[in-house]
Amino acid sequence: QVQLRESGPGLVKPSETLSLSCTVSGDSISSYYWTWIRQPPGQGLEWIGYISYTGNTNYNPSLKSRLTLSLVTSKNQFSLKLNSVTAADTAVYFCARGGSSWLYWGQGTLVTVSS
Amino acid sequence: QSALTQPPSASGSPGQSVTISCTGTSSDVGGSNFVSWYQQHPNKAPKLMIYEVTKRPSGVPDRFSGSKSGNTASLTVSGLQAEDEADYYCSSFAGNDILFGGGTKLTVL
Numbered sequence: 001q002v003q004l005r006e007s008g009p010g011l012v013k014p015s016e017t018l019s020l021s022c023t024v025s026g027d028s029i030s031s032y033y034w035t036w037i038r039q040p041p042g043q044g045l046e047w048i049g050y051i052s053y054t055g056n057t058n059y060n061p062s063l064k065s066r067l068t069l070s071l072v073t074s075k076n077q078f079s080l081k082l083n084s085v086t087a088a089d090t091a092v093y094f095c096a097r098g099g100s101s102w103l104y105w106g107q108g109t110l111v112t113v114s115s
Numbered sequence: 116q117s118a119l120t121q122p123p124s125a126s127g128s129p130g131q132s133v134t135i136s137c138t139g140t141s142s143d144v145g146g147s148n149f150v151s152w153y154q155q156h157p158n159k160a161p162k163l164m165i166y167e168v169t170k171r172p173s174g175v176p177d178r179f180s181g182s183k184s185g186n187t188a189s190l191t192v193s194g195l196q197a198e199d200e201a202d203y204y205c206s207s208f209a210g211n212d213i214l215f216g217g218g219t220k221l222t223v224l
Contacts (some may be wrong), residue, residue, distance in 0.1 A: 047213040101166035
């Protein structure tokens with residue numbers, strides 16, 4: 001049974017870096033594409049980007065200058081780092097398996113950007 | 116790139132059929148076979164209902180169906196049930212990127 005679980009700080013200060021990890025169980029990070037998606041409170045879904053099993057990445061153009069996705073193969077995890085955050089980055093962040101459609105999702109983690 | 120266009124709301128009575136549209140351009144919906152639909156209940160992760168325009172994952176009732184005509188994709192829910200009340204989102208490949216629709220709140224009257 002494939003399971004994904006997001007982890008990381010729930011509160012980040014403006015201008016700092018938001019860091020999240022997604023731990024995958026029941027599957028190998030060395031297969032498939034892995035995606036991050038976010039949802040601001042009360043709003044719709046926004047694609048953040050994906051990383052392939054080879055480490056190739058594709059980012060949302062609106063976030064590209066601040067975003068880094070990476071694989072942590074030894075821990076069967078993939079991670080997200082978003083620099084210079086503002087209140088507009090406050091959202092529930094989901095990780096998911098796949099590049100263009102997502103059958104398996106994490107439960108989501110709320111990250112609030114506030115001083 | 117703009118988000119895909121969905122109606123903000125849709126509704127139907129139990130047993131009826133409802134269709135939700137998702138309109139894009141020839142650069143995304145019109146030119147892609149990778150259109151998906153997601154159901155999201157409050158405070159839950161989205162659930163994949165349709166992928167590659169018309170395909171249903173195992174376990175999704177055949178009351179849910181997808182189609183596409185030109186730059187508009189559609190999700191049809193037949194035989195509406197109370198548990199179908201949720202937000203629905205479409206997504207599409209757009210070149211190298213992924214676009215989402217703004218979401219449609221489906222109400223079962």
